[in-house]
Amino acid sequence: MRLPGLAEYQVREASRIQTPALLLYPEWIDRNIQATIAEMGGDGDRWRPHVKTTKSKNVIRRFLEHGVRQFKCATTRELVTICESGATDVLVAYPMVGANAERVAELARQWSGVTISVLIENSSEADYWQGKRVGLFIDVNPGMDRTGISQERAGEIVELARRCGSQFQGLHYYDGHIQAPALAERIAQAQHGYERLMQLVARLDAEQLSPAEVITSGTPALPCALRFEAFQGGGFVHRVSPGTMVFNDLSSLEQLSEIGELRRLRPAALVMTTVVSHPSPRRFTCDAGHKSVSADAGVPTCAVLGHPEWQPLKPSEEHLPVEVPAPEALPEVGAVLYLVPKHVCPSVNLFDEGLAIGGGEIMGIWRIDARGHEGPLVKEETVGE
Numbered sequence: 001m002r003l004p005g006l007a008e009y010q011v012r013e014a015s016r017i018q019t020p021a022l023l024l025y026p027e028w029i030d031r032n033i034q035a036t037i038a039e040m041g042g043d044g045d046r047w048r049p050h051v052k053t054t055k056s057k058n059v060i061r062r063f064l065e066h067g068v069r070q071f072k073c074a075t076t077r078e079l080v081t082i083c084e085s086g087a088t089d090v091l092v093a094y095p096m097v098g099a100n101a102e103r104v105a106e107l108a109r110q111w112s113g114v115t116i117s118v119l120i121e122n123s124s125e126a127d128y129w130q131g132k133r134v135g136l137f138i139d140v141n142p143g144m145d146r147t148g149i150s151q152e153r154a155g156e157i158v159e160l161a162r163r164c165g166s167q168f169q170g171l172h173y174y175d176g177h178i179q180a181p182a183l184a185e186r187i188a189q190a191q192h193g194y195e196r197l198m199q200l201v202a203r204l205d206a207e208q209l210s211p212a213e214v215i216t217s218g219t220p221a222l223p224c225a226l227r228f229e230a231f232q233g234g235g236f237v238h239r240v241s242p243g244t245m246v247f248n249d250l251s252s253l254e255q256l257s258e259i260g261e262l263r264r265l266r267p268a269a270l271v272m273t274t275v276v277s278h279p280s281p282r283r284f285t286c287d288a289g290h291k292s293v294s295a296d297a298g299v300p301t302c303a304v305l306g307h308p309e310w311q312p313l314k315p316s317e318e319h320l321p322v323e324v325p326a327p328e329a330l331p332e333v334g335a336v337l338y339l340v341p342k343h344v345c346p347s348v349n350l351f352d353e354g355l356a357i358g359g360g361e362i363m364g365i366w367r368i369d370a371r372g373h374e375g376p377l378v379k380e381e382t383v384g385e
Helices: 026-039 057-065 076-084 098-110 123-129 154-167 183-206 222-226 250-256 260-264 344-348
Strands: 021-024 070-073 089-092 115-120 135-141 168-173 213-216 237-240 269-280 283-286 302-304 320-323 336-341 353-358 361-367
Touching: 026 057, 026 222, 026 260, 026 353, 057 076, 057 361, 070 076, 076 089, 076 098, 098 115, 098 123, 115 123, 123 154, 135 154, 154 168, 154 183, 168 183, 183 213, 183 222, 222 237, 269 344
Parallel strands: 021 353, 070 089, 089 115, 115 135, 135 168, 168 213, 213 237
Antiparallel strands: 021 269, 269 283, 269 336, 283 320, 302 336, 353 361
16 A cells, blocks of 8 residues: 655645644545545445545535435434435434434434435334334344344344335345455455345345345445445345545555555545654654544554654554654654544544645635534433432
8 A cells, every 4th residue: 555645735834723633635535436436337326425434514515416315324413414414315324222213213203305214133123113204224244243133044034124014125234344455355255245145135035025225335345345246237226335435544545545446545534743742762752642543443543644664653642652763753843744544434533623625725624513422312300310
């Protein structure tokens, strides 16, 4: 993987920016959307991107401008953000139970012009949603063992689809456990699962319960799904659901940078940071700890754009130490650096807003509208009981 040069990302008014700061590059966001659609054969209808990466109305509206009109989300705040952005089709791709389910039902009533769907994996959930204004996707566990009903239990899936009645919309099959570095290995593993998925679809077809839509694939498995011919012309709409490549990070670029049109993908979200200390001859510290660049994907948490030889070390909450090959390579205290996160999705979630950058200039401020979660919805008279 080769990162782009520093020059196209630098901000001329960097001295005005308090750090750490999230920088967003609309030109590259648009180009990344275009490159992904091109890899899908020019058909934006094949994409149901997850908004957990961007969480921004500004980005969702750019999707809509490029013909992508269906989305996925995981939280009710993301659901509200999508609805307010003008989208008309959204799947809440996370188990919604208890008060969370009630909130989704409330939003489905409020946003009657939006097709809202949820995931289910058992008969109790199907019964809860019966008659409510939501579509139902059965969450199929492809072996990730995080949520869903195992695809081995085909008979139960058929009966669950029957129980959904007219609300049954299709199957959700998130194979996020497929992470092999080699594309050939990922394709072999993913397509073995897709063959079994197609057997399940055939079983549903035979029972007159044909799914209208089958959703697969996050970022690593995207090229595997696009190369699986049975997903085309199968009597259903097949959509993939990665969201990371809109902004990109070290992980997604490593997985996709040698594949077709996806070679054109570039980082579109960086974290600007400032050098704050020289604690030792070959180490400096900047203000980009794990409260601004997520550490969930391990160390190093990021790369310093323009300096591949610098090695980010284990961060603390506000501090990111970086080791350099020689003392003379130390940047000055006060120097501004540009970081590419290893995992951009939770990194974006750490900021209330980002700066839109174009041509080296600050173009505006974009809210990260869906950051965090909605507040607890409790009745006033129950507080303190």
